[in-house]
Amino acid sequence: MQSANVLLKKIVRSSVLPFAAQHGMKKDLFPLSRTLSLSLCLKQDNSCNPSEKLDLDAWKKVMKSGLREEVRETVSEHKELPSLAAARELLEMWRLAGRSVPENISEEQLKTFMECPSKSAKKKYLKYLHLKELYKKNDKRKMDEKRERRLAAQEQGSETDKTKNTSFICLWANSMDRAYNWRVAQSMVFGQPLVFDMSYEKDMSVREVANTVRQIVLSEGSNRRSADPFHIHFCNLKDDSLYHQEFVKHYREAWGRLLITATDQCYTQVFPKDKLIYLTADSPKVMKTFDHDKIYIIGSMVDKSIKKGVSLAQAKRLGLETAALPLEKYLLWNSGAKSLTLDQMTHILLTLKDTGDWKKALEFVPKRKYCGFVSKPVHELKKSLNLINTLKLGKRQEEVQKQFAKNYFKKLRQK
Numbered sequence: 001m002q003s004a005n006v007l008l009k010k011i012v013r014s015s016v017l018p019f020a021a022q023h024g025m026k027k028d029l030f031p032l033s034r035t036l037s038l039s040l041c042l043k044q045d046n047s048c049n050p051s052e053k054l055d056l057d058a059w060k061k062v063m064k065s066g067l068r069e070e071v072r073e074t075v076s077e078h079k080e081l082p083s084l085a086a087a088r089e090l091l092e093m094w095r096l097a098g099r100s101v102p103e104n105i106s107e108e109q110l111k112t113f114m115e116c117p118s119k120s121a122k123k124k125y126l127k128y129l130h131l132k133e134l135y136k137k138n139d140k141r142k143m144d145e146k147r148e149r150r151l152a153a154q155e156q157g158s159e160t161d162k163t164k165n166t167s168f169i170c171l172w173a174n175s176m177d178r179a180y181n182w183r184v185a186q187s188m189v190f191g192q193p194l195v196f197d198m199s200y201e202k203d204m205s206v207r208e209v210a211n212t213v214r215q216i217v218l219s220e221g222s223n224r225r226s227a228d229p230f231h232i233h234f235c236n237l238k239d240d241s242l243y244h245q246e247f248v249k250h251y252r253e254a255w256g257r258l259l260i261t262a263t264d265q266c267y268t269q270v271f272p273k274d275k276l277i278y279l280t281a282d283s284p285k286v287m288k289t290f291d292h293d294k295i296y297i298i299g300s301m302v303d304k305s306i307k308k309g310v311s312l313a314q315a316k317r318l319g320l321e322t323a324a325l326p327l328e329k330y331l332l333w334n335s336g337a338k339s340l341t342l343d344q345m346t347h348i349l350l351t352l353k354d355t356g357d358w359k360k361a362l363e364f365v366p367k368r369k370y371c372g373f374v375s376k377p378v379h380e381l382k383k384s385l386n387l388i389n390t391l392k393l394g395k396r397q398e399e400v401q402k403q404f405a406k407n408y409f410k411k412l413r414q415k
Helices: 002-022 027-044 056-096 107-114 119-160 167-190 207-223 242-257 312-317 342-354 358-364 378-393 396-414
Strands: 194-198 231-235 276-279 294-299 320-321 332-333 370-373
Touching: 194 207, 194 342, 207 231, 207 242, 207 320, 207 342, 242 312, 276 312, 294 312, 294 342, 312 320, 342 358, 358 378
Parallel strands: 194 231, 194 294, 276 294, 276 320
Antiparallel strands: 332 370
8 A cells, every 4th residue: 555655656757747847837836736646545545446456547637638628728817818918909009000099998998899799899808998997087077177166166265254253244144043933933923824746747747746846945945034023834844755755855954943834734724715815817707916815826837847727627626716817917028928937926925015016026037038118008018019029030121011901801891
């Protein structure tokens, strides 16, 4: 048994170890030779027949086949590294030649480049990586420029407006905030209610609901800063609705401390019907004066998404009184729908509540929608407006005269 082990060690040292040392596998073969020798010892001990001999030829064949497989794996690994280096050199040459090649490329991207089936596919892939790299650089440059501008604006503001951070200004702001909160708290007990109808979520997209909530937030801020604020009610507001999610997203922790009344009930269940007036631009009834005993309802929706007559149909279905603002009575309307944003409606109602003056209240209507306030009879203003529209269209005087003569003769024939 000892002679067999000695012979095995000599074979390993003379044939296998030099070959493994050339390929960097000497350390891996020492445990292999040890296990082989131990396995032979165990086999010799387990076999009761001492006359059995070790088949060295079969063992050599097994060892050579295993070594060949390991050598193939190491050679393939060594070949892969030069191929990646060659690919990098090729890309560097293409970059110097002026082709669209990214400056930095990872090993995974390089392997994907090598696996492309054709040269055109490789070019397209490199162009894609090059454009992606350019977009990242442009975004980073824009962010850096924006950061520099913001820092410059902060430095300039700190130099010019040093008095803004004084203790007196902070004390004044805190005192004004407390005064606003006190007024709104008083309005929740004694103030006139103003209802926002939150039942139009199904008629709007997510973006339009976010725009609506943004307008309501502006309305709440203007109401809070007014001398005599409304008691704002958010009716038909469900906890799992998009309205509620946008409110929480905007106000965050302050949503629970907001001085308003939010409920999932309908306004007809909270207030008596004879006191409710639904404000809608589609109403045939025109509002003449502001009534302090009534409760006005505003539909929480944006103008672009809602169809004409939806709010009017909602009010009729509930059996409520409706009213529209007297825009044509006080304004020479130019173009566009006679609908306003929610914050504009809140400003108009607050001004009417404080002053009762329609001209002051309607100053919050965007000036692009009207030519001016009515100071002449309506038929004269319409004539001037038609003249303005004729000049805008660029019609010649002869064409206008021909059209007038044609219409005149038609009327004579009818007589």
